[in-house]
Amino acid sequence: MIPLEYLNASDTLGNPFRKRIGRxxxxxxxxxxxxxxxxxxxxxxxxVEILVYHLYTVLLLTxxxxxxxxxxxxxxxxxxxxxxxxxxxxxxxxWIWIHLVLVNVSNQARGIAEDRINKPWRPVPSGxxxxxxxxxxxxxxxxxxxxxxxxxxxxxxxxxxxxxxxxILHDEVGLSRRPIPKNIxxxxxxxxxxxxxxxxxxxxxxxxxxxxxxIFLSAALLLTTIQAQDFPDMEGDLASGRLTFPIxxxxxxxxxxxxxxxxxxxxxxxxxxxxxxxxITHSLVGMCxxxxxxxxxxxxxxxxxxxxFNVSELGLIAWQISQGLSSNQVWLMISHLLPLHARTGLxxx
Numbered sequence: 001m002i003p004l005e006y007l008n009a010s011d012t013l014g015n016p017f018r019k020r021i022g023r024x025x026x027x028x029x030x031x032x033x034x035x036x037x038x039x040x041x042x043x044x045x046x047x048v049e050i051l052v053y054h055l056y057t058v059l060l061l062t063x064x065x066x067x068x069x070x071x072x073x074x075x076x077x078x079x080x081x082x083x084x085x086x087x088x089x090x091x092x093x094x095w096i097w098i099h100l101v102l103v104n105v106s107n108q109a110r111g112i113a114e115d116r117i118n119k120p121w122r123p124v125p126s127g128x129x130x131x132x133x134x135x136x137x138x139x140x141x142x143x144x145x146x147x148x149x150x151x152x153x154x155x156x157x158x159x160x161x162x163x164x165x166x167x168i169l170h171d172e173v174g175l176s177r178r179p180i181p182k183n184i185x186x187x188x189x190x191x192x193x194x195x196x197x198x199x200x201x202x203x204x205x206x207x208x209x210x211x212x213x214x215i216f217l218s219a220a221l222l223l224t225t226i227q228a229q230d231f232p233d234m235e236g237d238l239a240s241g242r243l244t245f246p247i248x249x250x251x252x253x254x255x256x257x258x259x260x261x262x263x264x265x266x267x268x269x270x271x272x273x274x275x276x277x278x279x280i281t282h283s284l285v286g287m288c289x290x291x292x293x294x295x296x297x298x299x300x301x302x303x304x305x306x307x308x309f310n311v312s313e314l315g316l317i318a319w320q321i322s323q324g325l326s327s328n329q330v331w332l333m334i335s336h337l338l339p340l341h342a343r344t345g346l347x348x349x
Contacts, residue, residue, distance in 0.1 A: 079340035081202030109134035118236035262286035
């Protein structure tokens, strides 16, 4: 369960944080209630309750990354492969999720000081699991992910092993504490997610020239814009002693992001040969996101802009309407859609 005292965090972290924690607490109460209902009719009541508890714990491990990892990577793979069937799409999403559990449990076991400030509802800082339990789960997930990938072929297993190696360098060797090595590790992990998902979703497992071009362009894009994920986490990064681009150069990192995002919009549209309307729209979206990062510098504003950086336009607008917020623009997922034009020519308008 999420400690009730986090509901009083609005004094320091703002009302949106309180709403988010409130929703998580409500889900916990609902799941606990369902477990009790099942327990009344099941001879294995205690087992059912334990399973529900741990299932929710695993969901919390990846809760903040559905919009920033799972959805963007799934869209990238579906557009780049392109996706062969609904079944392949589902299998690709499952592959992304179980590997995200692996990466997140490792990162969160080594980042408690940061999470206590930025995301205190996560399983380790909230006390749902201990650090030692998280490390045991990491070992289990290494074997689970390797076995799952092996069922699709040795090439997918190699992708998993590359992701594991990157995870070890980031979390155990300590590269996460240095800005450039940290960013390289994050980009390498993102490439592994994209490569694995693209291999699974496509009609064939081998990556062709279009797929490799899309993956390497995505890597270059992320390497020069990855500071976007660090802006909202500056307070936690400082507490954990982690150095990031925004911490080392607060003003320069904002100026660089202001120009990098719209520049990538133009370059990607030119490379994939999309139509004028798509070029203009994507460039305007990039300008809006870059301007937001430069002029709106509160933690809450950075969180909203990072969501705009990741989430598609229609999804973001729907999310914002449900939250009663003003509409933000979009960027990264539109960028991930552009390789689809090389496959189908659908973006020629």
